[in-house]
Amino acid sequence: MVFSSSADEKLIKLTVVTQGSENLISAAWDKRSFQSWILDWFTENISVEHLGSSSALELATMLYGHSRISMFVMPVSNTNYRHDVTMAEQAGMFRVHQTVGSVLCCKCGIPMQPNAANMCVNCLRSEEDITEGLQKHVIIMHCPECKCYLQPPKTWIKAELESKELLQFCLKRLKFMSKVRLVHAEFVWTEPHSKRLKIKLRVQKEVHGAILEQAYVVEYVVQDYMCTSCSRIQANPDQWVACVQLRQHVSHRRTFFYLEQLILTHDAASRAINIKQVNQGIDFFFGNRSHAVKFVEFVGKVAPIDHRHDKQLVSHDPKSNDYNYKHTFSVEICPICREDLICLPPKVALSLGNLGPLVICTKVSNSITLLDPFTLRHCSLDAVQYWRTCFKPLLSSRQLVEYIVLDVETSNIEVNAGGSKYVLADVEVARVSDFGKNDQIFRIRTHLGHLLSPGDFALGYDLYAANTNDIDLDKHRGLVLPEAVLIKKSYEKKRQRKHKKNRPWKLKSLNMEIDNTTKGRVDEQKMNSEYERFLRDLEENPELRFNISLYHNRDYQPSEMASVTDGGDIPSVPLEELLADLDLSDEDMEDAEK
Known part of the structure; x- marks a missing residue:
């Protein structure tokens, strides 16, 4: 079949060759009439063998969409036909749509598309596992x-x-x-x-x-099947492979109280075989060296530390070339604590942009946050920078003195340092111990302008009567020390009027063994007073309790007198910050069943 059209697309010449005879049809049709005619003519005169798998509608549509096309349709072999169809598809002339037939399933006899097994999906599912x-x-x-x-x-x-x-x-x-x-x-x-x-x-x-x-x-x-560490513990509970010795050379244990809560919150000591409390520190014993290394890494993320590693040979097998060691990790925590007064060495102050030299430590994590209480300038000092110089505090929190605020003049200077807000102010204070003895009043500058009001109490360092012997302080020539440096607001007088002793919240503690030897003995009364101060710090500082878990105290019974005398000025822990103390012991389960 040869089709051609004239330039004006009015005269259509169609030559059809069927079974060796030639018919010439020539007429002037428009496209719509020609499409309708050629559909009828293909249906009556052209058999399926001539068209192959292409329908008359597809050929007519193709003839209608092109202005000049020559197309031959004639009986050809199956191989040549597939080759011609493939060439035509690649040239974009037309697309062949094959109709897939259906066969009967050899098992159930339902119509289906043919596959290699000649079985439907349900029969395949029953036959194949x-x-x-x-x-x-x-x-x-x-x-x-x-x-x-x-x-x-x-x-x-x-x-x-x-x-x-x-x-x-x-x-x-x-x-x-x-x-x-x-x-x-x-x-x-x-x-x-x-x-x-x-x-x-x-x-x-x-x-x-x-x-x-x-x-x-x-x-x-x-x-x-008991693991290696547990079998070693069962054989000898004191047999350990690695020991981490945490030490901080200060006069209090507040750092270890806070570190204990961080360890409990993150479950960092879950692999410890034994925990022993000693003077100025805690010892953690592990059955594997990798567990001790992981614990040291955790401590380094929450505190500025310096550590060293030593090992001791226990046994040696020359035939198999096996060595058994005991590893010891000596970890020293930075002696700088929160609320300490520090005199920076001249080189450190110069490297920090002439900060201080008298500064206050406001926060200790893996870095140390320092604040100048007279200018509100602040900076952070990481562990590497600190251990390079290793300076010590001038005065610590055990030397705080209570003052009463007489007058406050705030300024417009305020700053956010370490997540806390500070406002610069000039205040007049007097020592509480001087009441009735003398009329000595100190006018100083402080960073607590947003907290203090006339009549409030504050804790600070008495530099007027302090006997300081610091080498770094002598290096700063011409430095004039203030009479006092205020650290925080005090609520001690208001707490003394409270009739209740317990709190609505409590903390968990590590299962530690106490070293009762002369070298490692800890004063129990001193430790209880320091723990009480730590609990008060948690109530007063929301940032301090942000990373630890506080639990509901089941034994707490609110007092009516306490609610009358407390007032709203004493800081407390909100109930929404407390967690439920879940205890799945056998006794609690029996009570729940009853």
């Missing part, structure tokens, strides 16, 4: 002491029952899972004491062009 060859029974090792599971060859993973970690561990223990595609996995409830874990899996697999999905249950048999 895609879970064949997959594991359905697995044995896992569990340490009854530390509740860990053995990940071969030597790794122990801690996971609770029906947790995400345990599900991930169980799935990793399955072999030949690459043959199928895992769609879903969930635990099936089993008795906790049955030593059995069941997981329901849903997998998919392609079989003869069809995707089959099937669910099955894998049973895990839990066998008790």
Whole structure:
């Protein structure tokens, strides 16, 4: 068949060759009339063999869309026809749409598209088992002491029952899972004491062009097997591999009280075999060196520390070339604490932009935040910078003196340092101990203008009567010391009027062994008073309790007299910051059942 049109697209010449005869049809039609005519003519005169898999509608549409096309349709062989069709498709002339036939399933006889098995999806599902060859029974090792599971060859993973970690561990223990595609996995409830874990899996697999999905249950048999560290503890509880010795050479233990709460909040000492409280520090014993290294890294993130590592040879096997060591990590915490008064060395003050030299430490984390109370300039000093010079505080919190505020003149200068707001002010103060003895009044500048009012009490350092012997202070020639430096507002007088002794909140503590030897003995009365001061600091400073966990006190009973006499000026911990003290002991479970 040869089709051509004139330039004005009015005269259409069509030559059709069928079975060797030639018919010439020439007429002047418009495109719409010609399309309607050629559809009828193709239907009556052209057989399917001439058209192949192309319909008359496709040929007519193609003739209608081009102005000059020559197309030949004639009986050809199947191979040549496929080649011509492929060439035509690549040239963009037309697209072949093949109609897929249907066959009957050899099992149930329903119509279906043909596949290699000649079976429908339902019959394939009944005949094929895609879970064949997959594991359905697995044995896992569990340490009854530390509740860990053995990940071969030597790794122990801690996971609770029906947790995400345990599900991930169980799935990793399955072999030949690459043959199928895992769609879903969930635990099936089993008795906790049955030593059995069941997981329901849903997998998919392609079989003869069809995707089959099937669910099955894998049973895990839990066998008790004590890990190396627990077996060592059972054999000898005092046998440790690594020891971390935390020390801070100061006259109080407030840093260790706060560090203890951080350790509990982040569960940093969960791998410790034993914890011992000694003078000026705490010792942590671990059954593995890696656990001690991880603990030292944690302490370095919350406090500026300097540490060293030593090891001692315990035993040696020359045949297998095995060495057993005991490792000791000596960790020294920076002696600078919050609320300390510091005289910066000249080189340090110059490197910090001529800060100070008298500054106050307002915050200690992995860096030290310093504030000049007379100008409100502040900066941060990291652990590397501090241990390069290693200066000590001029006065510490145990030397604070109570003052009464007589007058306050605030200024417009304010700053935010370390997450806290400070306002510069000129105040007139007098020592509480001087009342009735003399009329000595000090006029000083302080950073507590946003907190103090006439009649309030404040704690500060008495530089007027202090006997300071500091080398760095002597290096600053011409430095005039103020009479006093205020540190914080005091609520001691208001607390003395309270009739209640307990608080609506409480803190948890580490299970520590106390060293009762002469060298490591700690004064219990002194320690209790320091702990009480630490609890008051938590009430007064919201930033200090931001990173620790406070719990509801079940033994707390509010007093009516306390609510009358307290007032609203004493800082307290809001109830929304408290956590529920969840205790799943046997006694509580019995009470709940009753």
